[in-house]
Amino acid sequence: MLTLPRWATDCLKRADPALAASLQRSQSAPSLPPFGGRGWGGGPHAPNAQADPLPIPPPEEGEGDPSAGSAPDYRPFVLWEKQKGAMRLVAADAAASAFGLAPGQSLSDARAMVPDLEAREIDRLYLEQVFADFADWHSNASPIVSVLTHEEAYGDLCLDITGASHLFGGEAAMLEQLTTRLRALGYTVNGAVASTVGAAWAVARLLPGRIIAPGDESKALQAMPVSALRLEQTQIEGLNQLGLKRIGQLYERDRKSLQARFGLSFLLRLDQALGWVEERLDPRLPIAEWYAEHRFAEPIGLIDDVLMCTHDLAVQLAARLEREGVGAQGFHLFLYRVDHKVMTLSVNASRATRDAHHIGRLFAYRAERLGAEYDAGFGVDMIRLAAGSISPLIATQTGAFGLDDGAQGLDHLYDRMTSRLGPLAVVRSKPVNSYIPERAMKLEPVVAATPDDPVASMPVAVPRPMRLLPHPEPITVIAEVPDAPPASMTWRRVNYRFVKASGPERLGDEWHHAGSKLQLTVGSAEAAQADDTQELYFEEGRTTRDYYVVEDDGGRRFWLFRLGLFGIAAEPRWFLQGFFS
């Protein structure tokens, strides 16, 4: 469990160098303000905790913060939010706390207390998003990383380190490693290890740095205030009114009366903290069962190095997949950057595979498409290759007399093209159950093929052009009599005289699309604005189309249609939609 009580301010300071610079006082100019005090206040219940005379050690000031105690050498920074019409503080950094500012105070009071206060309005959405990225990065330590959101949507990070701590040299070493690294980056962070989420949460806040052995939860929590149980504010106030201030006082109480007074959620929190009820974490990233990873002693930056390592990982992963007789269709590459960001690259295969060479090539092509978007920052210190969409893949023997139908070669080719050009560039046309020509076929990515719709099939005998213009182009047409086939047209300023024509093929509106807009616009945006068909809705008679196949005196065959019937539509218009071979 890691808790970052000052995430909001720390994160803004790190993200915005201008802000950090403006906070520095002129007389001293350290490159980065020395954060990292092991303060533990900052939560909404901090005043309560301070009010309790408990044998819990007071916040250790001054250990990692040389400036604590004296006036800090940077301007205090707070975040405020409008609550019920008043501007109240919601987060304060270490310097502001040193001046006695705490969340809940009104901004005007705070300004009066500290004249050179730097205050900003809080942007919770932004903080949440950044914290989510930050949480994802921690999946390099443990596969299950979850953000606890019952208090704030950011700030509390829970890692399930079961079976992962030995990789770091034990639980204590792991905790030390994680927190030290964050402190070095300028975050205020507290951590603790316990066998339940609730206990870890409480210990991380009140006794940071401790490791609670399994079974010791009740002893560790005994002296803590009830606010350490992740309760609601009303429940804490009610318990305090009854004189139940410490968790230890609750152990021997009659559970039925407690439940009657404070609800089931209270008992649930208590039981979760003590490990009597199982609590599940909600992992942020899907847990990859199949993965291979590589940690570097020194961060690497070049994409070529990354790809070389990816190929090695693919070989390892392929060996594991082969041993189990399975193949995968999705491959995800996670690049853990030194500065707590994760870059993800994904490639998909159209059939399950475990061919390391193929996987490596797909990532190489995917990286080519990335181009300038690839940014390793200060370097990548860990790479993980995970496989998804696992399905059984039986090993086949290649024999001299086997017939190669080329299907596998083609699938590999489409995979490579998709990874280089993007999934929407490699498509196949597929029938859709519609008579409207532009809807009757859709383009479907080859790697994400879906089964065919059995209903969607047009009779082949109906003449359809070999090429279809994505947007029909308006033309001027001369017809001898209103309902006769056209005699000539002007398209793109060239006149075409028709000698043969067949039709009309009348296509009515699809009643189930009545009310939806027609989309007959010519490519560019200006043309789309100029085109008044934009506001045309499907309507009986007005938007009925009469299609004609016409052949001009040079033998070119076009597919034209008239929008609207004579007599019903005010002025029928003509469009060119396709070319026959």
Added chain:
Amino acid sequence: MMGKAQTLETLKQQVAALETQPLLEDTESYAAPAGLLATPRGCVHEVFADSLANAGSALGFALAQARRMLEPGRPGLIVLQLKSDAQEIGLPYGLGLKSFGLDTAAIVLIRTDTIVELLWALEEAIACRAVGAVVADIAYPHKELDFTASRRLALRSAASGGSVFLVRYGRHREAGAAKYRWRVAPSLSASPPFDDRAPGPPRWRITLEKGSLDVRRRTAAAGEEYLVDWTENGLVLADDTNSRDRAVVLPAYPALSDADPAALGDRLSEAG
């Protein structure tokens, strides 16, 4: 050692040159008009149409040829087009391809943003041994699509045995390493039975501008002109008498513009 390597290389080139010639069985398994079609596999073809308005017939002819290149071990047919060209010359339309006689499930359309990506995809596709034919539909000339690019394509297709059809537009001819260059123009179609005023099956006037289909010059040599119909049985030589007695006079077949003749590379490709 050097001498041996050189001999080996010369022999390889000779074999490659032999392999790109039409096989006897290929020419004989098709009847006379199909002699036109008996192009060998593993070549680059350029299919030119005079203007963008003729785009339908150019693609039709290229696909008609490409369909012949497919076989059980080589089922892939890939059509490439720039995204920006779709509104200029139209997207290949699934239902139209189906009525043309192609299996739309087997055709993959690749739509790229740039000509460089298109050429990359073209080379990648033709290097795959499961691909029978690749049709690249390029509306406008690009400076990246030069002699070097087509020479690369020629080498790749000779190595893998797949065929490339570069469908291009305009009267200007550039130097290219394509083994064959066709010029396709639509022609007034024959009437279908019972309806004089309706358009019939597609009819194209095809000129073989470069290359020769038969070493013995029996079927088609450069400069020969054909009038063919596309029917459900494939290409059929059109009966010209049918259209001659019509009142409509065929427009004069426009001569090539006085653009510079593409002298360089005209015969180069035949070295294999």
